[in-house]
Amino acid sequence: MATSVKWYETDDIISLSAIVKRFGGAQALCGASLSVKRGTVHGLVGQNGAGKSTLIKLLAGLHEADEGEIEIDGIAYTGLSPQKVEHLGIHFIHQDRLLVPTFTVGEALFLGREPRIAGTPFLDRKLMRQKSADILDRYFGLRLPNSALIDELTAAEKQIVQITRALLDNPKVLVFDEPTATLVRREAELLFKLIRRLRDEGITILYISHYLSEIVDLCDTVTVLRNGRDVATLPVRETSAKEIGALMVNRDIAELYPKPKIAQGSPFLELEGLGLANRYADVSLTLHRGEVLGLTGLVGSGAKELLRTLFGLETATSGAVVVEGDTVFPASPAAAAAKRLALVPEDRRRDGVALDLSVTENTTLASLDHFSRAGLLDRGAERRKASELIERLQIKTDSVGALVRTLSGGNQQKVAIAKWLSRRSEIYLLDEPSVGVDIAAKVEIYTLIGELAQRGAGIIVLSSDIDELLGITDRVLVFFRGRIIREFISTKTRPDQVLAELTGANETLRHVG
């Protein structure tokens, strides 16, 4: 029997070889290959434009390859359709995949394949309830009421419904496409646990993510795509997030976090015992001109709420905010922006940029005063400013008039920052600035942060990517349960030291000890 186990271990359940795919004149894939071994968690990474989504759409039967071969379970297929792929046991979990919002959990789970009472046209509601409750309980330890509406669920719960829907079909392969993009970290950790468990039960996982740290934590093997080709397939044990990142951009690791040496200026923003009831308390810190200050903390640690308070989205219940000696009360975003504060929010597509406004309109939205006289807009001046910032930030767009919706995540983020550059804001609050941004754009954003600091701005970066945080900041403050519990000098700190504080590992030890 040992030989047959051996055979399974080396068997590729999915094998895409030498795939070529052109869209019009553009070549999305030029000879990409991907082999996924049965029973493994296989990561797929690449920058935007590397061909990840095209490859996945080919596998899902949404596109057809121009050249190359797709084998599933050792059998070559052409003309795959989404139904056929699902029939072969490959299921896709996608954040944007629609669940009908007004359906109940039970209805959504069985949509299109409702079990019937034998010999009748009537739905077997009892069986539906039992089957779904069984899976939800077994895998998620969760009792989602069958009658809850999809609309009422959190992003994580919706994803659970999707996964459950797939599990009801006894799938062989689950493909997760950026599954954590809409999850908070605690939820993401639960998802990882689940994925490992599914793997142990024999389901093969293909996992696509922007977050290299997830890939390293979760996957057995990783394939890196670059410019439509697979440039490497590595066992994760033998590599690191940095090496994978470098492969994705074809650069040296040191170039990933450009950080200029800047002489620190005068105190710019000072917080004195700032507190917000039930969120954080007694936060005192000083941000200097030319300084990049990092904040990190788990969800609920208060770090995010602190940024929101500084931008007037929450109102502090105690303490003071001082900008260059003036005590200010940012009671609204308008008041905060007037004090030269700028927030680049985490939910970029909701709060950061207006997707259906043009690049120009987004760029000038926070600084319309600069472009109007007696209320009348000077559209020529707006376009000139937008062109200047497109040039300076290397925003890739067809034109100044293109809708921001048509830009990639990284370029959208640059527009969200450009908006404040146009206003000449000087205190930048960046909330997870590189989430959903491809590596090349990340490096450009890091470079920009360095430039802003060089020009005398003060910058606070909130991030859960500790490598990034240590790479681009001068100091890192760790929030735990609403308080700053530790300050690190970035150049003298290892990621694991921050991680230990972040998760409260040291805190617990102290209490126990």
Added chain:
Amino acid sequence: MAQSSFKAPSFTVSVRGLARYALVAVFVVVFAIFSAIAPAFLSGANLLSVLVNNFALLAIVAIAMTFAVAAGGIDLSVGTAIDFASFAFVSLVLAGQPIPLAILGGLVGASLVGLFNAILISGVGISPFLATLGTLFVGRSAQQLLTNGGNPVYLPPSSVPEAFRFLGHGGIAGIPVPFVVAFGVIAGAYLILSHTRFGRVVLATGIQASVVRYSGIALSRYTAATYVLVSAIAAVAGLIVTSTVTVYIPSSGNAFLLNAIGATFIGTTLDPHGRPNIPGTVLGVLLLSIVANGLLLSGLNFYWQQVATGLLIFSVLAIGFANRKAASRA
């Protein structure tokens, strides 16, 4: 992104261009058909009457509506604003006040309606649809209470001053006053929506309100101002209609509501991104006006007018939808 390079620019541009001009094309075709089947349609007197009687009033109301829709809302109480303007105007004239004061009174009366909406929407946070629907009902009852159950308030010919007649029936350099006023409102509204900071914030609010707030703009103030502006513009239509017919009829302003909404949405097809816009709204009003007039002249049953209007809205919006679908594929 690999997908974004999947583009055939010349093709999408032409489809978009085509769809944009569909509204103009539909207008030309409808115009040609009526010219052919109803000889009276093309006469100068008829076209003038269309412009003065149908177009001018509806244009003003539809432009008011365009601001509400541009801000991502709607105003179902434009008729109420028209009525309040009309009531205040007639009451002040009857009381022997000078016409300029009566006009001011009408504008203030209507702006109270807008202020009420603004408080409900910006202050309380009720959705514009429900808030203005409530205002519509409250406004109707208030008018019935004010007029002993809805009796019209007539201006006896003896008490109608000359300046009043001029508003409804006079002319400036041979051009009827209602049309001149409508033209002024159109020009002013175009300037505001397309060329001012206020207009930009209104459009941005309609597209993604949260970004406006996160951009350090006092969102609720702008929204409140928008609904007051909507009522104030609608009031102008109330003043003109009252001067023309020398009577205030309670709740009569609601007659404009559905056409104003229709014209605004028809007008969105003129914009490449489907945004509410003044030229589009004006063209929409022109289309609805000539359809009403043309059907009347071709001797079709009056009730078919509504069917024709509905069909027009369907077809133009269908083209607009195809337009945006083509654009989103780009």
